[in-house]
Amino acid sequence: MNELEINFSNESPQKVNSEIIISIKNKIEENLLYKYCIGLNGKWTTLKEFSRDTSAIWKPAEDGIYTIIVQAKVENEKKPFSYLGKADYVIGEVEKNIIKSVTLDRRELTVGEKITAKVETVRTGILFRYSIVENGKWRLLKDYSAENMITWTVTKIGRQEIVVNCKLIDSKEKFDDMKSVEFNVLPIKDIHIKDFRCLTEELFMDNEMIFQVDVEHDDSRLILYKFVKINSEGKAECIQNYSTKRVVSYIEKDYGEFKLLCLVKDMYSPKEYDDRALILYKIKKYKPVIIKNFTCDVISPQTVGQEINFKVLAEGGKELLYRFTINGNFNQDTGYIRNNNFSWKPKVAGEYKITLFVKDASFEENYEDKAEIEFLIDEERRDPVTIKEVITDKKTKMLIGDTINIEVIAEGGIELKYAFIVRSGDKELERIEYGHCNWVNYTPEKSGVYEIEVRVKDKFSEKEYDCSYIVYVEAFDYIPANIDYILIPANDYYMVGNKIEITVIAENTRDILNKYVLRINNRKVEETNYEQVSQYTLNPKCAGIYNIDIFAKNRKSDRKFDCKKSIKIIIHDSLPVTNTTIECDKLHPKINEGVTFNVSSEGGEEVAYEFYLMEQGEWSLVQKYSRKNFYTFMPFMEGNYKLLVLSKSQLNKSSYEDYAILGFDVEK
Template sequence: MNEFEVNFNRESPQKINDEIVMSIGNKIEQNLSYKYCIGLNGKWSILKEFSKDTQATWKPTENGIYTIIVQAKREDEQKPFNYLGKVDYVIGEMEKNIIKAVALDKRELTVGEKITAKVEVVRKGVLFRYGIVENGKWHLLKDYSAEDMITWTVTKIGKQEVVVQCKLIDSKEKFDDTKSVEFNVLPIKNMQIKDFKCLAEELFTGNEITFQVDAEHDDSRLILYKFIKIDSKGAAECIQNYSTKRIVSYIENDFGDFKLLCLVKDMYSPNKYDDRAVILYSIKKYKTIAIKSFTSDVTSPQTLGNDINFKALAEGGKKLLYRFIIDGNSSEDSGYIRSSNFNWKPKAAGTYKITLFVKDASFEENYEDKVHMEFIIDEENRDPVVIKEIIKDTKTKILTGETINIKVVAEGGIELRYSFIVKSEDKEIEKIDYGPCEWVNYTPEKAGSYEVEIRVKDKFSTKEYDSSATVYIEAFDYIPASIDYILVPSNDYYMIGDKIELMVISENTKDTLNKYVLKINNRKVEETNYGQASQYVVNPKCAGLYNIDIFAKNKKSDKAFDCKKTVRFIIHESLPVTNTVIECDRLKPKVNEGINFNVSSEGGKEVIYEFYLMEQSEWNLVQKYSRKNFYTFIPFTKGSYKLLVLSKSQINKSSYEDYAILGFDVEK
């Protein structure tokens, strides 16, 4: 700011070698000393050092826009000067236009994209102001500053122009030069919901329900999704406000018919939504009740005096109730009970009908499913025949020519008899009729699968058998290799450099050969030959999906392999980005005061952040992905705001790994 006037005997502009006298226009104080300095294109020279002279003569020798500075100071003053006068002076014919060019990085773009304008001027010491002309109306983008470049987001469709106004620092004019450049803003390409589906298979009260929407859109755009639940009475509830999440889950505590409305829009779309879809679904109180089985611990017929236990197996419902009704010579009714077992001790012989009813505790009708069986009670008092155990002296996988001994432990009846039937491929090949011997030896002569059916009955029983069981035997020319377990490190998150050791556990280890095939992202990287090594070590050097196929076979096997198992690992370059937190330096933000936001997160590698600001219910991308974990914002209006921060590792190709949202209110 000029603190005193500097006058000239000749008005600017003048020619080279003209003598120009400059003088002090107004004396602020008495006994001041004055120093006269001349500047051109950043170079300065002293015309006259400090003296009492209130004027100086200057004879310019070069064309240009000069800056004249006159300093004034008091006697015995320690400061360099006390007052300052400054003015520009033109020598020669100078270019009248200050702005040489205005360059845009793009002339055609889509709503929501950013555009940058760069101004080129012919001299220094210029201030710039930027505005936009839309439909004949001028809007200020940025007031006068020294910034010769500006970037902004276009939000209106159609042809527009950016207007740049410039003026010299000491100019008293509104502007000294102006220039405008046109550009065209295109509408967002049509967005369309292609699929809207429910991912949950069972829709019951209290269960989590997940929905997913797929929309066709430009991959470079930021798409927002909003979900609204509507019940049968028309009451609406917002499950998820506009967000980048296209999968939504919630727990429904009610039942009946519902609608879920999905609204989709581009973040910068001027519409309330760009497309919408509705899905209809019904929520049941619980899964339909179905009786899977209804059995007794002994077979019919039985004799008086024996306890008979009935067991029900049902699925569905939430709190199941069971009712056992016995109709016959001595009827019983358990009433609805919570136990799925009922013990019955018959009091009279005869044929009985046992009916099972099942329902949920909340069901008001008689039953939701039922089933019945018939049971005969004889007068004769004898224990039921039951096979308690089958003992084998070797495993059921044996070599041809080896003998397996099978022994039966049974109880009940008066005098038990045993029968053994050997079958292969559903054909009977050997049979031992009923006799008192409770064991049998069998030696398979050729490879194959065999069934040994064991039948037990009381000597005085008229039935074909009272109890039966089957033993399955597999005979081999050699015992095929079988991988029982693959021991892996107890770690659910692997990174580059982690040593991963696999241990294969299998029977007949000495006769078993193992081969390992390593694939990374479905590309074969390593394949070993068959050998007796039961350990395999992986030292991952890159991220990706690691598949390790383990093949095992017996030494005598002529097959490619007898057994195969696969282990899969996902190798990460770093820990995932988690715990993203936004911190604000102001508890009560106010209009026209700067607010600083700092973001922190855990995990990741070279974490980058992207900032979105919701102002007046509109999201705006305010800072693209970068390593900057802070953002400064000056609100100009009172209201509610939200700041959304997306975070991810720089190497991660997904849209984001974690995010955080901070809402805040701005007061006047």
């Protein structure tokens, strides 16, 4: 709409009852009608109705900041007016007190938090400018605008003040009124690394290295973690830049001594880091080479020409090499080979020592581990005496007065003989000397544990025995209850309302009584009596840790219980929040164009989202936890941006369950 220029006979300000002539400086059209209106504190009065007069006399009756409006239109025009002129005029000294008050939503806060200032004035139509004074230095927050409220994030520590400058719209002064309010910014509560450890037990090349840091901090703050690996030559490599992940993992492709530096900081901390910790660790080429077992398929002595097979069980290394040496009347050396077995046919009788050496192919010295077996080779051919099997006609847990039959199956030698010895503790109870009978019956008369040793030897052997085997028999007044298995539904994730049936598997079910004790979060909730019930049904009504103790005993038992087993089940309110993803509605965001990010996730219940935006390397909270799953903003500068979204179920008390980060570039 075209503007009329308004002139005053006297410059503002003037006193009450002064005669002031209001006139039109520019005549846009001939024969226009003019109307003069006066406004004060929101109330309007007509000074002169539409007429051809290009001026009007005004005598203000009270102090204040007035708004004068002149409307103009062509005669008989249907519109209320076609042209408008507007100006402010001050009567009295009110221009010195335009600002009523400046209020802050808080006077004390922590670095990184937001603060809001609101300005109240004696009238409308005012322009506002906001500045911060920090340690005597001024910093402009926002230049003149019509906004009477401002919110900003504090980044410096100490006492500061917000300075508000106000001026009238048509004022030629830098400002017409000014007010300031002090506030205090406290430092972030100290962050301390209380534990920094390696979770990987086997530190070898090509293994995944996992490290975790535990930090003592205010749970309401967002903590960032950075990990830097330093090798023995001092070369540093950033494994993870500042992120909310406190567990870092990587696969090490080299060996030697390393250091891992962890830097921790509050997201809004002005320092490079708030605390740091260093962990030293050594990566080996491979697991230590260890010989677990070195055996042969026959026992000493053997005869000339008999094939003897040696087998090795070793662990560690990447590529194991084996060396077998025979030392005696006829020496032999295989050198290092890749086979872990070796066949030997002795050609000369005598005493021999078979030595095994094992090392990794990359190991430069002679060996990393060794083992030895001594062997006697006879001229006469004789098969070794071995016990192939020991057969019992019933279980080794039995009642007093029951008889157990033990039969021995052995082979080798020329003529075998058998002996049986019964012991209880260190005391020998019975002995059956060597004879041709390969079985024995035994009846325990008292409760306790009995050891029945079977010995076998060749008729011509000079040794006390060639081989032996021990059978352990346990005798009871009754058979104690023993829980073999506890069956629960094959489910890794249980939720409130899920029916969970627990089944106890045990022998002698008819003679066994079971008792169940349920604890929820370490508080006893239910305890049953001993009954012949092998199933327990759980109907969880709330989330928590459910511990179920199962006690079992024989009907005849006078003990509190014969056997006890426990299971732990974690009950959740809902499925965890997972697979949080961020989608952007623009492929290439540009300056001064709005961009919207939509977030989706799986699981959870009433999922809430919190948004952080990194702009020019600084993170800022742009949207607190809410059910709102999108965020819209308009970038004003080109560069690299990041959007961090934290997600969790609304009732979850943790900081977050899942998160996602999306990086994007803003172009001109």
